[in-house]
Amino acid sequence: MYATDPKNPSKVMFVVQPEQENLYIIKILSLPCSTSYTYKSHLKYSRAHLKALAVQKGKSYDIQRDGTNVNMKYHLFSHDFGYVFAFENNHDTLTLDVRTVISKLVNLKFSVRDLQASRRKELWWLQVKPGAKAFRFLSICTLGAQVSLSYINSYKFLSPGEMPYCFEERCGDHNDLSDEQIMTIVKNRGEKTQLKNNGIVTEASFYTMYFDSFFAMYFENNEANLAYIGNFSFKPTNLRIDSADNKIDVNLKPYEKYLVKLSKINPEESVSVQYTYFSHFEGLINQREDPDFRVRN
Structure with missing residues (x-):
């Protein structure tokens, strides 16, 4: 248990790790006494669990090539601490080439890992091979504050041996x-x-x-x-x-x-x-x- 606001010591946060039971005791300083409380609870998942939830429970969209489904999906999953983008490729031979352009980001931040992978914060670039999945993450900066996100996904479909999209050609x-x-x-x-x-x-x-x-x-x-x-x-x-x-x-x-x-x-x-x-x-x-x-x- 620790205080979340130095100016308001009665506002505290309890953190309960997986498979733990925590007991917190509030000491009575004098009698008579009374107490009341309000609370908000948040579930924070591991990255591995978030990946599974994104595919299982995220909002899913079929990725199409020339208006035809190609056994590929894009999932967007929102949770208490941010968003997960999941790209799933179940095609037998085609590699999915994805570019996500972020045009608006309010009270959200990129993971360091994703920034290093894409080299520019406003553009994610990734490739998903046949039978594979790929993920990107956004985290909320301040819990309880309003968030806003705008983005565009664009796709290419690479046949075996075809040259991939070159990041430097777009952003150099x-x-x-x-x-x-x-x-x-x-x-x-x-x-x-x-x-x-x-x-x-x-x-x-x-x-x-x-x-x-x-x-x-x-x-x-x-x-x-x-x-x-x-x-x-x-x-x-x-x-x-x-x-x-x-x-x-x-x-x-x-x-x-x-x-x-x-x-x-x-x-x-x-x-x-x-x-x-x-x-x-x-x-x-x-x-x-x-x-x-x-x-x-």
């Missing part, structure tokens, strides 16, 4: 990279949109990827006989585009490529971008508004 210093190097990184690691002509998939596509200091879009037209013309309109947050009206035109002859970069304005604030575009192939116009809205620091 890219000021010394050439455009050719950036285009290679974005093509290999970014999110791909395959362009269509009258409903038929073409060999023209573009890729998008967030870096620490900018957002990149890489275009390539591998059609032998078609020119590609794209008209893009952006709604950026904390990103600068070299255009007065936040619009760009992309004109690619066969086998040409093109790189667009939106630079981060304030390095301490999060960024996001939405865009719409028209694609022209032999006079056909398609429009699509990208619903993928990502936020990161």
Whole structure:
């Protein structure tokens, strides 16, 4: 038993370890006497027990690939002292590559082990091999105070022998990279949109990827006989585009490529971008508004 508030010695905390029975005696100083009390109880589990509880009792979400379940799950478990993130991979061959971007954290802190594993506090990166589980932990700073948490999980699915997501490509210093190097990184690691002509998939596509200091879009037209013309309109947050009206035109002859970069304005604030575009192939116009809205620091 020990006092939790030096200014209020009547406020105490009792700690009972597993498989223990504790007896606490309150001494009577004088008669007559009276007493009253209120209490709150908290259960504190070992890390091993928290892992089991997260999988068994946490809120579970199916992880999907192109809208199809792939026998992988994500569990979020809240307890008296924080949160547990559990990623479970029951696929036979695919490795699950996970990135969790933390955009808001109030009265919560990261474990030292998780910080060392991810190298940056706002981004967790982990890989879960077939048949394995992986866990991340957040601890409450002050019991009884309000907590708040915002985050985004994104996934990749790696086949046997496929190169994993490279942390340094996302979070390193890219000021010394050439455009050719950036285009290679974005093509290999970014999110791909395959362009269509009258409903038929073409060999023209573009890729998008967030870096620490900018957002990149890489275009390539591998059609032998078609020119590609794209008209893009952006709604950026904390990103600068070299255009007065936040619009760009992309004109690619066969086998040409093109790189667009939106630079981060304030390095301490999060960024996001939405865009719409028209694609022209032999006079056909398609429009699509990208619903993928990502936020990161």
